[in-house]
Amino acid sequence: MTVVERREVALVDLLDRLLAGGVVITGDITLRIADVDLVRIDLNALISSVNEQVPSPWGESL
Amino acid sequence: MTGLRYVYAVCHPLGAPLQADLSGVAGDPPRLLTHRGLIAVVSHVPERDFAEEPLRRRLEDLDWLTETARAHQQVIDALTAVTTPLPLRLATVFRDDSGVRVMMEEREEDFRRVLERLAGRVEWGVKVYVEPEAQEPEAAVTKPASGRDYLMQRRRKAQAQDDTWQRAERFAGSLHETLSAHAEDSRLHPPQNSALSKASGQNVLNAAYLVPRADSEEFVEMVDRTKGEESGMRVELTGPWAAYSFVESAGEPGEGA
Numbered sequence: 001m002t003v004v005e006r007r008e009v010a011l012v013d014l015l016d017r018l019l020a021g022g023v024v025i026t027g028d029i030t031l032r033i034a035d036v037d038l039v040r041i042d043l044n045a046l047i048s049s050v051n052e053q054v055p056s057p058w059g060e061s062l
Numbered sequence: 063m064t065g066l067r068y069v070y071a072v073c074h075p076l077g078a079p080l081q082a083d084l085s086g087v088a089g090d091p092p093r094l095l096t097h098r099g100l101i102a103v104v105s106h107v108p109e110r111d112f113a114e115e116p117l118r119r120r121l122e123d124l125d126w127l128t129e130t131a132r133a134h135q136q137v138i139d140a141l142t143a144v145t146t147p148l149p150l151r152l153a154t155v156f157r158d159d160s161g162v163r164v165m166m167e168e169r170e171e172d173f174r175r176v177l178e179r180l181a182g183r184v185e186w187g188v189k190v191y192v193e194p195e196a197q198e199p200e201a202a203v204t205k206p207a208s209g210r211d212y213l214m215q216r217r218r219k220a221q222a223q224d225d226t227w228q229r230a231e232r233f234a235g236s237l238h239e240t241l242s243a244h245a246e247d248s249r250l251h252p253p254q255n256s257a258l259s260k261a262s263g264q265n266v267l268n269a270a271y272l273v274p275r276a277d278s279e280e281f282v283e284m285v286d287r288t289k290g291e292e293s294g295m296r297v298e299l300t301g302p303w304a305a306y307s308f309v310e311s312a313g314e315p316g317e318g319a
Contacts, residue, residue: 012259013187013300014131016251016268021306022151023072023176025165 065090065106066113067156070137071147071304072166072173073101078144087133088112092140095159097166100173103141104162112155121153138304146181148173149304176309184278184302186271188241188285189254190234191263196226196294226294233292234267244281245271249307263296270307278302 086092090105141147206212242248253265273281
């Protein structure tokens with residue numbers, strides 16, 4: 001595939017895949033970031049847009 | 063062997079070696095852990111960052127998250143060059159090698175089934191944006207001469223905006239239909255928040271398409287042809303990605319998408 005010039009992938013595109021895609025497996029060190037809302041990620045920039053109605057990305061802790 | 067085990071992906075045994083200078087998450091070069099004929103690609107990572115409590119804090123630190131996501135993606139990219147990996151979600155961590163082996167044994171059947179379905183396929187991302195100009199169609203409005211003029215101008219402007227959104231919806235819908243017909247599978251992701259993506263314009267389509275490698279050139283050309291087809295709309299292509307958006311059935315029941 002030579003068609004596409006590879007620019008650096010935007011973080012938001014990367015997180016669409018790495019946080020919303022990929023096989024979800026509960027490791028020994030348990031992570032339930034299954035349904036992380038991206039809005040919750042950029043806490044520094046967007047703290048004001050996160051409100052109580054957004055469920056915790058962690059689910060119940062295991 | 064100290065530290066925790068960070069797993070990037072599961073795949074079939076590699077036909078060619080991974081590139082040698084790959085550094086991996088936490089700077090630890092990825093290692094191949096073979097179990098019953100499948101490979102887990104693993105890095106050794108320190109407890110101070112990857113044990114449950116520190117990891118939660120770390121994931122909310124955008125700089126750390128960025129660095130980790132990029133390191134993860136580098137390994138997946140390198141794998142994609144030599145095989146079709148089944149990518150795991152970011153930050154899947156086990157205590158030790160035997161924890162990884164137990165997981166592989168539990169999921170073996172699912173892994174094999176999905177690996178077979180994905181073999182030789184890649185994922186392409188396609189996004190459509192409504193350009194900012196298209197959202198503000200009457201930037202140079204003359205000063206209304208009367209209250210009636212003002213109301214008419216407002217009505218025209220609202221009408222023009224409605225038209226733009228309808229046009230965007232039609233364009234995105236028909237593009238998605240065309241591309242889906244040329245892909246084996248497709249997924250719609252939620253549109254991206256422009257505050258996070260820092261991209262200009264409003265994202266109205268954020269889709270992923272599963273395409274055989276052999277058909278990818280044709281697929282990319284098809285996307286390229288739509289660029290500039292509709293004024294005020296911008297089409298962006300990303301990829302090829304490992305098939306992150308097409309792995310649901312390999313996950314745990316009731317989890318994930």
